[in-house]
Amino acid sequence: MKKTLLALLxxxxxxxxxxxxxxxxxxxxxxxxxxxxxxxxxxxxxPPGKGPWPTVVLxxxxxEIRRPGGEDFVKWGVLKELSSRGYLAVAVSxxxxxxxxxxxxxxxxxxxxxxxxxxxxxxxxxxxxPQKLLIEGISRGAITAGLVAAQDPSISGLILISGVxxxxxxxxxxxxxxxxxxxxxxxxxxxxxxxxxxxxRSVISYASEIKAATLIxxxxxxxxxxxxxxxxxxxxxxxxxxxxxxxxYPEFGHQIPVEERNKDIDPFMDGVLGNARxx
Numbered sequence: 001m002k003k004t005l006l007a008l009l010x011x012x013x014x015x016x017x018x019x020x021x022x023x024x025x026x027x028x029x030x031x032x033x034x035x036x037x038x039x040x041x042x043x044x045x046x047p048p049g050k051g052p053w054p055t056v057v058l059x060x061x062x063x064e065i066r067r068p069g070g071e072d073f074v075k076w077g078v079l080k081e082l083s084s085r086g087y088l089a090v091a092v093s094x095x096x097x098x099x100x101x102x103x104x105x106x107x108x109x110x111x112x113x114x115x116x117x118x119x120x121x122x123x124x125x126x127x128x129x130p131q132k133l134l135i136e137g138i139s140r141g142a143i144t145a146g147l148v149a150a151q152d153p154s155i156s157g158l159i160l161i162s163g164v165x166x167x168x169x170x171x172x173x174x175x176x177x178x179x180x181x182x183x184x185x186x187x188x189x190x191x192x193x194x195x196x197x198x199x200x201r202s203v204i205s206y207a208s209e210i211k212a213a214t215l216i217x218x219x220x221x222x223x224x225x226x227x228x229x230x231x232x233x234x235x236x237x238x239x240x241x242x243x244x245x246x247x248x249y250p251e252f253g254h255q256i257p258v259e260e261r262n263k264d265i266d267p268f269m270d271g272v273l274g275n276a277r278x279x
Contacts, residue, residue, distance in 0.1 A: 025074045025089075029099065032110070033117045038101035040114045041093040043070050045079035046127075053088040054132035054273035057119060059141030060097065061162075062186075069098020086275050088127055092118050094144060106190035107143040107201050115148050131156050132273050134212075136265070139163055139224075139254070146203035146233075149212045157272035158212040159265055160203075162254050164225050165233045167191075167198040179223050204229070207236035214244040215268045217261055219252035 025045040032038040047053055058073050070091030073079050082089035094111050096104030105111055115135075122128050134157030137145030142163030149155045164170050171184050171193070191197040199205055214237055218230035227248050234246035247264055249256055269275075 025079045025091075027071075030117060030121055032095075032101065032114055034110060034113050035101075038095070039099065040095075040101075040117060041069060041099040042118045043074050043079060043091045044122075045074075045083040045089040047083040047086045047088065051088065051127045052129045053086065053127065054275045055088040055090060055122065055128045055134070056082050056269065056273075057115070057133065057135045058089070058091045059094065059115065059135065059137040059145050060091070061139030061141050063097060067097045069093025069100060071098055085270075087273070088122070090118065090122065094141070104190055106187055107140060107147060108191065108197070109200075111144055112147050112151070115144060116152065119148075119152070132275075133157070134159065134269060134272055136269075137161065137163065143201060143203060146210065147201065147206065149214075150203070150206035150209040153209075153211040155212045157269065158210065158214040159268065160214065160216045160230075160233075161261065162218055162222060162225055162256065163203070163216075163230075165203040165229045166205075167202045168195065169229070170226065171198060173226075177223070183224055204233050204236060207233060207242075208240035210237050210240075210242055210244075212242075213268075213272050214242065215264065216244065216246040217256060217264065218246070218248050219254060219256050220248050220250045221253040224254045 025043045027041065027043050029039045029041050032040055058078065060070060060072055070093040073091035079089040079091060092115050093100040095114050096102030100114060131154060133155055135145040135149060135155060136159040138161045142160035145158060146160055146165065149158045167187065176184065191201060216230045216234050218225060218227040220227050230248065231246045234244040237244035249260065
């Protein structure tokens with residue numbers, strides 16, 4: 001029981017760091033394009049100098065307690081660190097998290113359109129360097145990131161961490177553990193569980209539409225996802241003419257230590273965005 005409860009608290013959420021090193025970044029809210037009565041919250045940290053800048057958009061995973069949304073990236077100092085490297089750093093609170101209006105729809109159209117609206121706003125304000133925008137998503141955020149990138153060929157980079165990319169296969173796994181069954185229950189509640197709803201939220205269904213250079217990370221011992229799906233998504237993107245690489249860490253589970261994954265993320269990010277890394 002205790003193990004199951006712990007897993008539930010981790011469902012499609014992944015902590016970046018235990019430290020509270022962040023400084024206040026600017027918080028903004030805009031109307032949701034699908035419903036003007038709903039709002040989208042996002043946080044921005046600008047680098048020194050004058051824009052436009054290469055841009056990194058961060059998408060959080062599921063948060064069971066308090067649901068702070070994108071504010072976690074501020075608190076953990078992630079936005080500050082990225083801006084110090086010359087990036088416009090942005091964190092979006094997905095619908096149902098932070099101060100973004102819900103309900104959450106498990107990476108469905110309402111969530112995808114919220115993220116796309118923030119990106120459109122940043123571009124309209126002249127803050128984003130043309131063809132230099134990367135989205136990094138964690139767990140649930142990885143699903144959203146992949147789906148948004150599939151609809152926007154101008155997105156140049158994509159980093160997906162500990163996500164599920166074929167929801168139908170995940171839901172219908174006859175060998176699913178009790179922990180995964182708990183995830184399925186939450187997934188079904190938010191999506192309605194129809195075949196169409198699951199397919200529409202499965203990044204692997206849109207692999208051929210992803211034009212961004214893609215890095216997919218997963219732990220081999222992940223208790224919540226299927227690492228085979230990370231490799232399958234990479235293979236499909238590559239077969240369709242895209243550029244993707246999957247890295248499976250043999251010793252880690254759902255929570256891949258930041259210092260380990262950043263050894264792969266940092267050079268990939270700098271290479272895609274053409275930005276010299278600041279020390």
